Amino acid sequence: MSLPILAVNELAMSFGTLEVFRSVSFSVARGETLGLFGKSGSGKTTIGKCIVGLERPTGGEIRVQGANILNMGKKEFRKLRPKIQIIFQHPETSLDPRMKAFENLIEPLKLHSGLKQDALLKWGEELAELTGLRPEHLARYPIQLSGGEIQRIVLARIMALSPDFIVADEPTSMLDVSVQAQILRLMQKLQRETGVSYLLISHDLEVLRKVCHRIAYLDNGTITSIENIKRDVKR
Amino acid sequence: MSLLEIKDLSVEFSARENTVKAVSHVFFKVREGETLGLIGESGSGKSVIGLALLRLLPANANVSGTVLFQGQDLFSLRPSELRKIRGKRISLMPQNPAGALNPVLKNRLQIEEVFEERGIDKKEGMKKSLRLMKKLLLRDPEKLCDLYPHQLSGGMRQRLIACMSLSFEPELMIADEPTKGLDPEAKEGAVELFTKIKNDYGKTMLLITHDLDLALEVCDRIAVMYAGEIVELDKASKVLNAPSHPYTKGLVRAQPRNGLVPLSGQSPSRISLPEGCFFHERCRYSNIECFRKHPEMKNHNGGWIRCHFQSLQ
Ligand SMILES: Nc1ncnc2c1ncn2[C@@H]1O[C@H](COP(=O)(O)OP(=O)(O)O)[C@@H](O)[C@H]1O
Ligand code: SF4
Ligand SMILES: [Mg+2]
Numbered sequence: 001m002s003l004p005i006l007a008v009n010e011l012a013m014s015f016g017t018l019e020v021f022r023s024v025s026f027s028v029a030r031g032e033t034l035g036l037f038g039k040s041g042s043g044k045t046t047i048g049k050c051i052v053g054l055e056r057p058t059g060g061e062i063r064v065q066g067a068n069i070l071n072m073g074k075k076e077f078r079k080l081r082p083k084i085q086i087i088f089q090h091p092e093t094s095l096d097p098r099m100k101a102f103e104n105l106i107e108p109l110k111l112h113s114g115l116k117q118d119a120l121l122k123w124g125e126e127l128a129e130l131t132g133l134r135p136e137h138l139a140r141y142p143i144q145l146s147g148g149e150i151q152r153i154v155l156a157r158i159m160a161l162s163p164d165f166i167v168a169d170e171p172t173s174m175l176d177v178s179v180q181a182q183i184l185r186l187m188q189k190l191q192r193e194t195g196v197s198y199l200l201i202s203h204d205l206e207v208l209r210k211v212c213h214r215i216a217y218l219d220n221g222t223i224t225s226i227e228n229i230k231r232d233v234k235r
Numbered sequence: 236m237s238l239l240e241i242k243d244l245s246v247e248f249s250a251r252e253n254t255v256k257a258v259s260h261v262f263f264k265v266r267e268g269e270t271l272g273l274i275g276e277s278g279s280g281k282s283v284i285g286l287a288l289l290r291l292l293p294a295n296a297n298v299s300g301t302v303l304f305q306g307q308d309l310f311s312l313r314p315s316e317l318r319k320i321r322g323k324r325i326s327l328m329p330q331n332p333a334g335a336l337n338p339v340l341k342n343r344l345q346i347e348e349v350f351e352e353r354g355i356d357k358k359e360g361m362k363k364s365l366r367l368m369k370k371l372l373l374r375d376p377e378k379l380c381d382l383y384p385h386q387l388s389g390g391m392r393q394r395l396i397a398c399m400s401l402s403f404e405p406e407l408m409i410a411d412e413p414t415k416g417l418d419p420e421a422k423e424g425a426v427e428l429f430t431k432i433k434n435d436y437g438k439t440m441l442l443i444t445h446d447l448d449l450a451l452e453v454c455d456r457i458a459v460m461y462a463g464e465i466v467e468l469d470k471a472s473k474v475l476n477a478p479s480h481p482y483t484k485g486l487v488r489a490q491p492r493n494g495l496v497p498l499s500g501q502s503p504s505r506i507s508l509p510e511g512c513f514f515h516e517r518c519r520y521s522n523i524e525c526f527r528k529h530p531e532m533k534n535h536n537g538g539w540i541r542c543h544f545q546s547l548q
Contacts, residue, residue: 040388040418089416136504146278148501174416176276176445181489181497203418206491 003066005030005164005197006051006084012059013046020046021221024060028165031191033198035208038218044201047218048167051199052086053077064165082112082161089170091154095142101153102128102138109160123160130193131156131186148179152186159190169201184211237264237303238407238439239288244300246283246292253506254297257283259463261300262532265407270433270440272450272471274486275460276502281443285409289321304407322353326400328393328410336384342395343380349399360402367398370435371428390421394428401432407439408432414446422446429453447490451475459483462502462513469538479540481518512543520544 004027011024020043028034038044049055051062053069061068064080072080088094095104106124109115115123128138131152142150151171158166168187172180188211190196202208208215215227246258258280265271273281286292288302288309302309304325309317336345343361350360368376371394384392393413400408414425426449432438433453444450450457450471457474459467459482467480478484485498500517503509509516515525524543532541 039420132501134501148277177447178276178486178489178498181491181495184495185497204491205419207495210491210495 002030004028004063005032005065006199007063008047008051008060009063010060011047011050011057011062013043013050013055013057019221021218022059023222024218026216026223026226028197028199030164030197031195032214033188033191033200033212035212035215036199036201036218037203037205037208037215040203042218043221044203044218045169048086048169048199048201051165051167052084053081054086082108083164084167085158085161085163085165086167086169087151087154087158087171089173091147091150091171092142094154094157095150097142099141100138101133101140101142101145101149104142105138105153105157106160108157112161127156127160130159130190132182146179147175148183151175151179151183155183155186155190159194159196162194163196165197165199167199167201170203171200172207173202173204180207187211236267236306238267238269238305239265239441240301240303241284241288242301242303244284244287244302245298246280246287247297248293249295249297255505256463256508257296257505258287261460261463261465263458263465263468265439265441268437268439269456270429270442270454272454272457273441273443273460274445274447274450274457276445276486278502278505279460280463281460282411285327285411285441285443289325289327289409290317291321291327322405323403324405325407325409326403326405328396328400328408328413336392336396338384341381341383342387345384346380346395346399350402353403355403363402364398367401368395371398371401371431388421389417390424393417393421393425397428397432401436401438405438407441409441409443411443412445413442414444414449422449425449426452447475447486459486462508463505464513464541465532465539466514466541467539469536469540473536473538479535479538480542481520482514485517 007027009025012022013020024047026034036044036047046055050057061070064084069077069080102124105127106120109120109123133152133156137145137149172183175183187198191198200208200212209229212229213231214229217224242262244258244261248255248257261284263271273284275281287298292298304320346364347357347361350357365376387395414422417425430453433440442454454471456469457471458465459474459480461482467474467478467483474483475487478487488494488496489498498517503513511526511528512530515521518525530541530543532539
């Protein structure tokens with residue numbers, strides 16, 4: 001069997017004397033969506049932040065295709081970084097309010113791809129189309145966009161980096177039911193087309209049951225069970 | 236008698252060379268003791284209606300129509316008369332409860348400040364609020380008063396604001412998106428809270444929400460909004476369990492438990508609305524008439540629907 005794209009082993013985190021979680025272990029295969037369910041305050045977001053390197057856990061390991069990112073050299077980690085992405089509940093925080101949507105969308109490409117202007121624009125347009133954005137949206141500033149439109153821009157921006165793994169932290173909890181369905185279905189489509197894996201963090205079990213391959217339950221600082229939802233992973 | 240009656244309400248915002256049609260020809264009545272829900276996706280105009288009837292919209296808003304509160308026309312009141320109604324006889328629980336509280340003031344001061352502002356004795360007001368807090372499922376209200384807003388959970392904050400609004404004994408309560416962003420436990424708490432406000436206090440409410448579960452539990456009737464218009468209005472159970480309008484059907488199907496089926500496309504631009512039915516680009520049932528003619532609100536099985544095909548099943 002090939003290595004899982006992500007494996008979290010015995011992860012532990014404390015802030016001072018406050019233990020948030022201990023011995024959290026799970027793995028995610030290529031093209032798989034693992035749900036992470038838990039009450040608010042149970043540490044879901046902290047786990048997500050550890051995976052993308054925004055927090056440093058107090059114990060355990062995080063392996064990306066076998067390599068532990070916690071004792072990786074800076075250079076090696078920097079190379080890996082664009083492949084592991086996170087989207088938040090309040091996506092507007094990831095966009096620059098002074099830039100129009102399209103510039104926001106292609107900004108990471110500018111930084112990481114080394115593409116020329118023409119190619120950059122073309123790829124940006126393709127990504128916009130892939131995520132269901134219309135030209136009129138691309139010409140607006142973030143403040144002029146709805147929550148669903150912003151979440152699409154953020155997804156397009158992230159997909160620009162061809163990530164292997166995305167931590168999606170409550171990506172739709174601020175959205176309407178109808179827009180939530182659109183965004184979750186869009187994420188599934190992107191997964192089918194690119195093989196990207198997700199850790200989908202949510203406190204909504206109905207949502208998780210509908211889109212995940214498996215669901216990990218976080219309770220009392222540890223993963224108490226992992227439920228298999230009958231759904232094939234397309235590799 | 237209706238406590239609130241809205242007739243032909245339209246709101247446009249002028250922004251440079253463009254006009255945004257936020258609300259078009261909305262009408263409904265809210266009876267004494269009734270809870271009317273306004274549902275529909277964000278941007279459909281729900282909040283603007285709430286703000287319009289209290290005359291809280293910014294200066295670039297162009298409002299037309301009539302709003303009668305106990306027979307009194309709110310749009311023709313002088314500012315001094317309006318102040319006697321706003322926040323007292325009609326109270327608004329705003330869309331973002333976190334923003335409604337001052338982060339650097341302890342909760343007790345927040346509450347006192349509100350009374351002071353409205354010219355009511357602080358001590359009296361405080362007493363009333365504490366009594367309400369106990370009744371509205373807040374344990375240990377005294378202790379809670381000594382905390383800062385950020386030390387409360389989303390659900391607790393919402394209750395605090397509900398208590399503050401209720402302590403003026405308003406005849407009408409408007410709550411805007413009370414469950415947005417709350418976790419499931421707090422959402423259940425909100426259902427309990429609003430049920431209590433409704434049953435124990437007999438309040439008349441306008442509940443603005445896109446939380447279909449909350450709407451079904453708490454509302455007597457529901458108005459569904461799309462692109463600034465009401466497209467369906469009927470008993471809550473009818474609207475959500477057996478919707479008639481194609482858009483309402485789509486909303487219900489998008490719920491995770493009903494299949495998480497997305498509606499195709501997006502709502503139209505409000506600067507240039509399409510001809511014919513505003514929903515036709517996304518409607519599974521649309522036909523030639525829908526492109527040509529804008530549907531009017533029509534009576535349908537005791538409710539109202541804005542669709543050329545009233546007999547859709
Ligand atoms: N101050 C404003 N200036 C211009 N357009 C506005 C303003 N406030 C609201 N709108 C527009 O009015 C429409 C209805 O908005 P709103 O009532 O907030 O929707 P909802 O509450 O249903 O989410 C939207 O298209 C919105 O962009
Ligand atoms: S009028 Fe036509 S397009 Fe509009 S909702 Fe009815 S069937 Fe659909
Ligand atoms: Mg609103």
